[in-house]
Amino acid sequence: xxxxxxxxxxxTHYIPEQSxxxxxxxxxxxxxxxxxxxxxxxxxISRHWLITNGDNSTQEVRGEGVxxxxxxxxxxxxxxxxxxxVLETEFGTMEGSYQMRTANGDMFxxxxxxxxxxxxxxxx
Numbered sequence: 001x002x003x004x005x006x007x008x009x010x011x012t013h014y015i016p017e018q019s020x021x022x023x024x025x026x027x028x029x030x031x032x033x034x035x036x037x038x039x040x041x042x043x044x045i046s047r048h049w050l051i052t053n054g055d056n057s058t059q060e061v062r063g064e065g066v067x068x069x070x071x072x073x074x075x076x077x078x079x080x081x082x083x084x085x086v087l088e089t090e091f092g093t094m095e096g097s098y099q100m101r102t103a104n105g106d107m108f109x110x111x112x113x114x115x116x117x118x119x120x121x122x123x124x
Contacts, residue, residue, distance in 0.1 A: 005038030006073075006100060006110035014119040015084070024088045028117045031082045032066075034098065034110070036073035042100045043072045044079070045107070049096040054089030066098075085117065092117040 011031045018027040036042055049061040064070065071079040085094065095114035101107050 005036065005040070005108075006042065006098070007035040007037050008098070008110060008112045009033045009035075010112070010115045012115060012117055014117075016119075021090070026087045026090050026092075026117075026119070027084060028087065028092075029082055029084045030094070030115070030117075031080060032112070033078050033080045034071075034073065035078040036075055039075050041072060041074050041103050044070055044098050044110075045101050046099045047096065048099070049094055049112075051085055051087075052093050053087045054091040057088070061096075087117060090119060090122065 009032070013029045013031075015027040015029055019025055034044065044065060046062065046064050047066055049059075051059045051061065053059075067081045067083055069081070073079055085092075093114050093116055094112075096112045097109040098112065099107060100110050
């Protein structure tokens, strides 16, 4: 397999109707697309997230699959899902990795580079 067989792209969206700034509740949706760029099939087994809020408080999340699924990705195939996160501050970041398994049982990590959680009114 190549050095970076899995490409991960992220889009985020602030959800004002579910957020309550007076109660320190800021809700974000994130849509992730995972693309298998290798010549071999791979399956997403689990996820690991580090979620950091604006106060530099970090929460670690581990779990099986994503949104209740452990998708199989054929070479060139992509899988997209949307999930969400609640922060206690207006800004934050997420980063992590997906633990993947090849058809022959080898395990490897697909990194998810850090992405920002920022409400649209804060962008210049």
